Amino acid sequence: MKKLMVIISMVTMIVALAACANANNSASSSSGEKESTQGKKVIVVYFSGSGNTKRVAELAADELKADTFEIVPAQPYSEADLNWTNSESRVNKEHNDVSLQNVLLVSDKVTNWSDYNVVLIGYPIWWRDAAWVINGFVQNNDFSGKQVIPFCTSTSSELGSSGTNLEKMAGTGEWKEGKRFTENPDESEVRQWARELNPE
Numbered sequence: 001m002k003k004l005m006v007i008i009s010m011v012t013m014i015v016a017l018a019a020c021a022n023a024n025n026s027a028s029s030s031s032g033e034k035e036s037t038q039g040k041k042v043i044v045v046y047f048s049g050s051g052n053t054k055r056v057a058e059l060a061a062d063e064l065k066a067d068t069f070e071i072v073p074a075q076p077y078s079e080a081d082l083n084w085t086n087s088e089s090r091v092n093k094e095h096n097d098v099s100l101q102n103v104l105l106v107s108d109k110v111t112n113w114s115d116y117n118v119v120l121i122g123y124p125i126w127w128r129d130a131a132w133v134i135n136g137f138v139q140n141n142d143f144s145g146k147q148v149i150p151f152c153t154s155t156s157s158e159l160g161s162s163g164t165n166l167e168k169m170a171g172t173g174e175w176k177e178g179k180r181f182t183e184n185p186d187e188s189e190v191r192q193w194a195r196e197l198n199p200e
């Protein structure tokens, strides 16, 4: 009988300890979530056909300790596809026929999108505007409550109205003045720009 009492009290103790450990776990995970949502969470979303915008996006993300999300077309653009000097190339066909600009993406959904306060969105300039590949992402996401900062790379064109065109397309979000980079800007220029953004 004494043995049985000892066993029962040991089991009771184990159950009580396990309950205690569980309570501690849930407390720490909820405070962890609080920490991440209280600070500014930044994500750099970008499309890049030949790698220039990707490089800028990754440098900016590194400087801001931000996450990245690459907009990837379901059918990636080959070098031949991007050859705008060939009137038969994919980009030329898409440029000449707006209905072809609705490019299918691998995904347009960012995990935990609602957690992000600041979105940098990067793209190459195509025919003096943002490459249409990002349109689906811009149209299919809600930017409400987010600060949005466009950036682009180009040979010589300026940002122009590409940022404001995207703002109209999105219809939501607090869009800021964007920034244009050359095709292969100095790392220090990109890092300085990202640092000075000082996202609110």
Ligand SMILES: Cc1cc2nc3c(=O)[nH]c(=O)nc-3n(C[C@H](O)[C@H](O)[C@H](O)COP(=O)(O)O)c2cc1C
Pocket (backbone or CB within 6 Å): 047, 048, 049, 050, 051, 052, 053, 054, 082, 083, 084, 091, 123, 124, 125, 126, 127, 128, 129, 153, 154, 155, 156, 157, 158, 182, 183
């Ligand atoms: C289809 C196409 C159209 C382009 N149109 C322009 C343009 O109008 N103005 C410009 O300065 N550069 C233009 N470029 C050059 C790209 O903007 C530039 O190379 C950019 O850095 C490419 O970025 P990515 O490597 O991320 O794709 C064009 C490139 C392509 C492929």
